Amino acid sequence: MTIAGKLSLGGSVALSLATAGLAFMVMESKTRFSQQLRAVESCLQGGKFPALGLQYTSNFMENEGEPAATVGKAGENWGATSEDLKSTKTTLDKTKSDLTDAQAKNQELSLKAEKLDKDLTSTKSDLDSTNSKLKVTQEQLQAYTDELKGKKPAELFSEIGDLSEKVKVAESENKLLASSKEKIEAELKKLREGEEMRRPGATKSISLSGKVVAVNPTWNFVILDLGKNDQVVEGLSMVIYRGEKMIGKLRVVSVDATTSVADLMPGTPAQAIEVGDQVIY
Numbered sequence: 001m002t003i004a005g006k007l008s009l010g011g012s013v014a015l016s017l018a019t020a021g022l023a024f025m026v027m028e029s030k031t032r033f034s035q036q037l038r039a040v041e042s043c044l045q046g047g048k049f050p051a052l053g054l055q056y057t058s059n060f061m062e063n064e065g066e067p068a069a070t071v072g073k074a075g076e077n078w079g080a081t082s083e084d085l086k087s088t089k090t091t092l093d094k095t096k097s098d099l100t101d102a103q104a105k106n107q108e109l110s111l112k113a114e115k116l117d118k119d120l121t122s123t124k125s126d127l128d129s130t131n132s133k134l135k136v137t138q139e140q141l142q143a144y145t146d147e148l149k150g151k152k153p154a155e156l157f158s159e160i161g162d163l164s165e166k167v168k169v170a171e172s173e174n175k176l177l178a179s180s181k182e183k184i185e186a187e188l189k190k191l192r193e194g195e196e197m198r199r200p201g202a203t204k205s206i207s208l209s210g211k212v213v214a215v216n217p218t219w220n221f222v223i224l225d226l227g228k229n230d231q232v233v234e235g236l237s238m239v240i241y242r243g244e245k246m247i248g249k250l251r252v253v254s255v256d257a258t259t260s261v262a263d264l265m266p267g268t269p270a271q272a273i274e275v276g277d278q279v280i281y
Contacts, residue, residue, distance in 0.1 A: 208230060208232065210279050211224070211275075212240070220269075227255055227256050227257045228256065233252070236251070240268070241278045241279075247272055247277060250279065
């Protein structure tokens with residue numbers, strides 16, 4: 001065999017070997033991909049895909065695009081499920097908020113119910129008290145009815161009229177007696193006070209306060225704005241003040257209805273007295 005023939009035979013053998021190797025590699029890759037697709041189909045046929053509404057019953061050997069289409073559909077369903085979950089969460093949050101409001105309203109209603117129950121108890125107590133008073137009133141009314149002893153209304157009205165007139169007369173008499181009593185007591189009090197004031201060294205029972213309206217330094221006397229109407233009597237001793245300071249003393253020597261004349265007592269010069277000074281008993 002020539003060298004060219006040998007080279008040609010060697011090239012054919014190498015090409016055959018390369019082709020066989022490539023075929024082996026392709027077969028191995030195909031086998032591996034087939035195993036992976038089988039695993040994918042197994043997952044599609046079981047697991048959570050049926051729960052998503054994806055029932056996979058195909059065979060990639062018969063339909064090569066089926067696994068990818070199913071997975072794509074699963075992605076779409078997952079997206080829709082995710083949106084549903086978001087919507088459900090929003091609804092759940094609103095439901096929780098509504099539940100909180102409902103609980104607050106329920107608590108408010110419970111408090112109102114307690115108050116109404118207390119009010120009802122109080123009202124029942126008041127009603128029982130009213131019923132008790134009504135029973136007493138009925139008993140009193142029955143007693144009054146028994147006391148009437150069958151008298152006719154005309155007779156009762158006549159008796160009531162007579163009693164009313166007697167009451168009016170008695171009230172008028174009482175008013176007259178009370179008025180007379182007041183006058184007598186006032187006069188008696190005035191007489192007693194006048195008598196006490198006339199008594200030397202007697203304890204005073206009245207309080208008098210007036211002013212000096214005139215001063216006579218020549219004759220050493222003053223005129224006061226107090227008189228018999230103020231229960232001033234002759235011989236009454238009084239003290240003279242200017243503000244908080246005592247100026248001197250005087251003794252009443254003459255009295256008329258509204259004024260009186262008083263001599264200044266020893267030690268009280270007329271020059272020290274001014275119109276407007278206060279006199280007190």
